[in-house]
Amino acid sequence: MTLDTVDAAVGGPAPSPLLLLLGRGTDPASERGVDCPGDLPSASDPDLVERARAAKAALGDSVFVLGHHYQRDEVIQFADVTGDSFKLARDAAARPDARHIVFCGVHFMAESADILTAERQGVILPDLAAGCSMADMATAEQVEQAWDALVDAGAADGTVPVTYMNSSAAIKGFTGRHDGTVCTSSNARRALEWAFGPDRRGERVLFLPDQHLGRNTAVRELGLSLTDCVVYNPHRPNGGLTARQLRDAKMILWKGHCSVHGRFSRACVDEVRARIPGVTVIAHPECQYEVVTAADLVGSTEYIIKVVDEAPPGSAFAVGTELNLVRRLANRHPDKTVAFLDKTVCYCSTMNRIDLPHLVWTLESLVRGEVVNRVTVDPDIAANARKALETMLALP
């Protein structure tokens, strides 16, 4: 399927000039709204690709560029490796010779890379305003308050925190401090089995910050019921739950979600099945429960890529994940139908903040010996967060 066909399938064109401009200058609506401390090249500069190529060549092995699957094509073409957030953090750690890690992704990913890489390596996020709305839905202060509520309810002792990779370093640090683990969308099941199993013997899990991944994994993969799950709303006293509800729950799900994956609905699945006969619906586990239970296949971005790559010619997929990745898969497989699950175009706007002008600016600054937008994690937070990450790495 060609790019045009995908555009037709999703009912919209390629990213608009407005999207291409996102991330330039101050964004007062963003928690991390910042100015780039320098002049960004113009998005219309016809030499941007050549400038990026030249700067990268000049930097040689001293720079390692990581590209998340949800990044734009104009950025991905300069990535030394691509992957999901966890794979990229590990790839960064496996390159101790690279002094500069340029992370084309979002803020929590750069933090994880900083935690897992050597101190002499600097991790750079080309636009510091590239955050993640899901990660921002759980602040350290809110999570400490939730833990206090668990203590007051007499439920803290049996509770094991499990945080999704898509969380701030502070939340990972909290998790490590309370002997919990990080998980990804690939190993969430193993993380929950570990939390409830002989290693931790948890009575319940506090799952942060994505309620959908927590619920989908607990109910679909561990066989818990929906009534075993409660949703903790950080904007209500005690999360909107009674002490008894906190004590009786097996899964305390943080009221957070991905603004991109949360858009898909059961109606999207029904509509695409009517539109593309025989289509295989494949959804990311950040989607709502009603979507994953209606889908044919559910899995992480790495899983989605593998399934589509390995399918025979003529296969048809409707994919419920970020649009940059879906478009790339469609372009890579013109002999297959790869459609976006929603009729409405929806990119991750923060992922899209990393564009070619920001990448060129970052690389050319490094060529001049100037390190811009370095992301560093407080050493105490990093130590606890590393503990939670290492627990994940040791999961069976």
Ligand code: SF4
């Ligand atoms: S796709 Fe969702 S979870 Fe991923 S960075 Fe964007 S908002 Fe965050």
